[in-house]
Each structure stands twice: as C-alpha cells, then as structure tokens.
Amino acid sequence: MQILIKNIKELVQVETGQQKLRAMGKEMAQMETVKDAYLLVEDGKIKAFGKMSEWNGTADREFDATGRMVFPTFCDSHTHLVYANSREHEFVDKIRGLSYEEIAKRGGGILNSAKATAAASEDELYDMGQQRLEEAMRLGTGAIEIKSGYGLTTESELKLLRVIRRLKENSPLTIKSNFLGAHGIPMEYRGHQEDYVDLVINEMIPHVADEGLADFIDVFCDQGFFTVEDTARILEAGIKHGMRPKIHANEMAISGGVQVGVKYNAISVDHLEQMGDAEIECLKGTDTMPTILPGCAFFLNLPLSPARRMIEAGLPVAMASDYNPGTSPSCNMQLILSMACIRYRLTPEEALNATTLNTAYAMGVSHELGSIAVGKRANFYITKPIASYEYMPYSYGENKVDRVFLNGVEV
Numbered sequence: 174m175q176i177l178i179k180n181i182k183e184l185v186q187v188e189t190g191q192q193k194l195r196a197m198g199k200e201m202a203q204m205e206t207v208k209d210a211y212l213l214v215e216d217g218k219i220k221a222f223g224k225m226s227e228w229n230g231t232a233d234r235e236f237d238a239t240g241r242m243v244f245p246t247f248c249d250s251h252t253h254l255v256y257a258n259s260r261e262h263e264f265v266d267k268i269r270g271l272s273y274e275e276i277a278k279r280g281g282g283i284l285n286s287a288k289a290t291a292a293a294s295e296d297e298l299y300d301m302g303q304q305r306l307e308e309a310m311r312l313g314t315g316a317i318e319i320k321s322g323y324g325l326t327t328e329s330e331l332k333l334l335r336v337i338r339r340l341k342e343n344s345p346l347t348i349k350s351n352f353l354g355a356h357g358i359p360m361e362y363r364g365h366q367e368d369y370v371d372l373v374i375n376e377m378i379p380h381v382a383d384e385g386l387a388d389f390i391d392v393f394c395d396q397g398f399f400t401v402e403d404t405a406r407i408l409e410a411g412i413k414h415g416m417r418p419k420i421h422a423n424e425m426a427i428s429g430g431v432q433v434g435v436k437y438n439a440i441s442v443d444h445l446e447q448m449g450d451a452e453i454e455c456l457k458g459t460d461t462m463p464t465i466l467p468g469c470a471f472f473l474n475l476p477l478s479p480a481r482r483m484i485e486a487g488l489p490v491a492m493a494s495d496y497n498p499g500t501s502p503s504c505n506m507q508l509i510l511s512m513a514c515i516r517y518r519l520t521p522e523e524a525l526n527a528t529t530l531n532t533a534y535a536m537g538v539s540h541e542l543g544s545i546a547v548g549k550r551a552n553f554y555i556t557k558p559i560a561s562y563e564y565m566p567y568s569y570g571e572n573k574v575d576r577v578f579l580n581g582v583e584v
C-alpha cells in the first residue's frame with residue numbers, strides 16, 4: 174500500500190545523505206528541508222521524497238497538503254506518564270513558598286503519587302495512560318519513553334510496568350519502558366535507605382527482568398534522594414539484567430549523577446539544571462545524551478540548564494517533556510520546542526534536532542525515527558496552514574498540528 178502526501182509547502186528535517194544517529198555541537202544547527210515537496214510512504218515506511226515537480230506516479234491514497242508543512246513527529250524520551258493522581262494542591266503549596274524538596278521531605282511529592290498508585294487498579298492506570306498517550310499523539314508525539322517509579326513496592330512497580338507493557342502492545346506510538354524503582358525513598362526506609370536499595374536490587378530488578386518489563390533502568394541521583402553509591406549499585410544490577418541506564422541527575426544539586434551515568438554508559442543523563450565545567454567535560458566523547466527538561470525547570474522555577482554552553486562544547490543536547498504530576502504536568506512537545514528557543518536560546522533548527530533526532534537517540538530508536546529519511550518509519554504530522562517552519566516554536570502554546578501519521582497510518 175502506497176500513500177502520497179502531495180503539494181507539501183515545506184517538508185522539514187529531511188536527511189538526504191548519510192543518516193545521523195544524533196546531532197552534536199554545530200551539527201545541531203543543520204537541518205534540511207524540501208520546499209514544494211511530496212512524501213511517499215510504503216508499508217509504514219518512508220519510501221521516497223523530493224520536489225513535487227519530480228513526482229509523476231500514482232499512489233493508492235493521496236493527501237493534499239497545500240499550504241501546510243510536514244515534520245517528523247516528536248520523540249519524547251523522558252516521561253512518567255503512568256500515574257494515578259494529579260497534584261495541584263502541592264502546586265499551590267509551592268506558590269505559597271514551599272520548595273519541592275520540603276514537600277518531598279514531609280511525605281508529599283513522589284510519595285503522594287505512590288499512595289494513590291497503590292490504590293489504583295491496573296485497568297484504571299491503563300485507561301488513564303491511554304488517554305494521556307492520545308493527547309500526546311494529537312500534539313505531534315510519535316514515540317515516548319515511560320518510567321515506573323510511582324510504585325516503590327515490588328507489587329506496585331510491577332503493576333506500573335505491566336501497564337506500560339499493555340500500552341506498548343496496543344498503542345500506535347513507539348514506546349520504551351524504564352524501571353525507576355529508585356525514584357523516592359519510602360517513609361519506612363528513611364534513615365536506612367540502603368535497605369530500600371537492597372530491595373530494588375535483590376527483589377525488584379530480578380522480577381522486572383524475569384517478565385522482560387523494562388528496556389532501561391533509572392535512578393533519581395540527587396540531593397535528598399539517592400546517592401552516587403546507591404546509583405552505582407542499582408545500575409550494576411540493572412545492567413546485569415540487560416537494562417541500559419538512564420539517569421535523573423543534577424536537578425537539585427550537582428550530585429555526581431552525570432559522572433556515574435557516564436561511567437555506566439547511560440544512554441542519557443537527564444534534568445541537568447545544575448551543570449559545572451566538570452560535568453560538561455565528562456560528557457565529551459561519550460555515547461551519553463545530555464537531556465534537558467524545560468517543562469520541569471519552568472514549572473519549578475529552577476535555574477536553566479546551560480544548553481548553549483553544552484552545544485558550544487560540541488555536545489549533543491536533547492529536550493523532553495518530563496511529563497509527570499509533580500514537576501511537569503504537560504506532555505506538549507510543541508511547548509518544549511518553543512521553550513528551547515525562548516528560554517534556552519536554541520535556534521529553531523537546533524530545537525527541532527533536540528526534540529526529534531536527539532530524543533530518538535536518547536530512547537534508542539534514532540535508527541528508525543527522529544527525521545524524514547528513506548527507510549525510516551513513516552511517523553510525521555501535517556501542520557495547519559503555517560507561514561514557515563520557524564512559526565512552530567514562535568507560536569508558543571498553540572497547537573499547530575493538524576493530522577498525525579504513525580507507521581504510515583493516520584491516527
């Protein structure tokens with residue numbers, strides 16, 4: 174079955190030469206487009222694209238995109254999309270002056286979500302997860318990573334991961350699952366958190382691995398949460414069971430999380446609101462994708478990660494939503510694209526690479542997603558009529574996505 178998108182005003186982020194797995198440093202500013210273009214899809218994959226004037230065939234189905242642009246769908250490489258309850262009361266507490274850490278210390282935050290998750294059934298969590306995925310898809314997301322981490326008991330963590338597995342099986346989005354048992358320290362382990370780390374290592378990880386529930390393993394390595402030593406132990410156990418590390422690091426403080434992530438060849442280290450020269454230096458020449466979460470910094474009023482400094486140092490930068498009820502209650506990657514430009518001073522080209530190709534890399538799928546390239550999966554969206562590709566980040570907070578195609582099928 175062949176599908177043709179014709180009369181595309183501009184086909185954005187195409188790769189004509191050698192396909193890249195990630196864009197680093199100066200490469201982040203490079204982005205090719207084709208004006209007055211066509212895009213041909215066959216059996217769910219991109220078969221060809223080029224100038225409309227070069228097209229002279231027929232296809233089984235045709236879509237006319239006159240006045241509209243086509244972009245590859247966003248890849249959202251960092252989310253906590255499966256959760257039970259929203260936390261707007263803590264949002265108000267924060268406005269009144271409490272910090273995220275203070276709320277966490279008194280049993281709110283992640284522990285608040287864990288309580289609600291324990292009470293929710295697998296079906297309820299699945300239904301909520303599916304609705305949120307649908308919303309993300311409508312906003313132009315085609316691939317998403319989802320973490321556990323609101324369980325914090327073996328039973329609840331497995332429940333969350335089974336929900337993610339069901340979402341993987343039934344959703345047209347490409348989904349990767351991440352085991353984040355070390356997300357918070359349950360109250361009963363306060364003062365002896367190494368016992369909780371033991372539980373994660375000796376009980377949770379073997380169960381998760383037995384059922385093949387996780388692609389990645391994550392740890393919240395930060396001040397007030399898990400230490401570098403805890404993190405190293407957990408990552409070693411995860412790696413032994415076939416899970417590649419991804420890390421939450423340096424949200425509250427320079428935690429050593431970047432270094433421990435790099436040491437264990439993490440596919441990404443995420444947050445990075447606090448970054449010194451040593452952290453930037455340590456990422457050079459590695460396979461680890463530095464990933465910034467602009468929604469979290471915005472929502473918590475945190476310092477901004479030094480994205481420009483990282484790019485100038487030759488590093489790649491990815492940007493994801495961190496969709497979760499405590500620090501970033503939005504899955505809108507169009508907004509992340511805008512924030513990348515407005516708050517972090519990335520150019521539109523850099524911001525597009527940060528939210529597609531580089532996030533695809535950060536979830537291990539950039540060989541098949543993250544750009545418009547022959548042979549890649551046909552995941553793209555057609556915009557509403559817009560003037561230029563720069564309009565995408567410029568028009569912040571608005572939905573510019575009209576129709577979404579995943580695996581060549583309109584969803």
Ligand code: NIG
Pocket residue numbers: 253282283286393421424469495497498499500501
């Ligand atoms: O990525 N920082 C740790 N974890 C999440 C927040 C989780 C929560 O507050 O519910 C994050 O920001």
Ligand code: FE
Pocket residue numbers: 251252253421495497
């Ligand atoms: Fe997170």
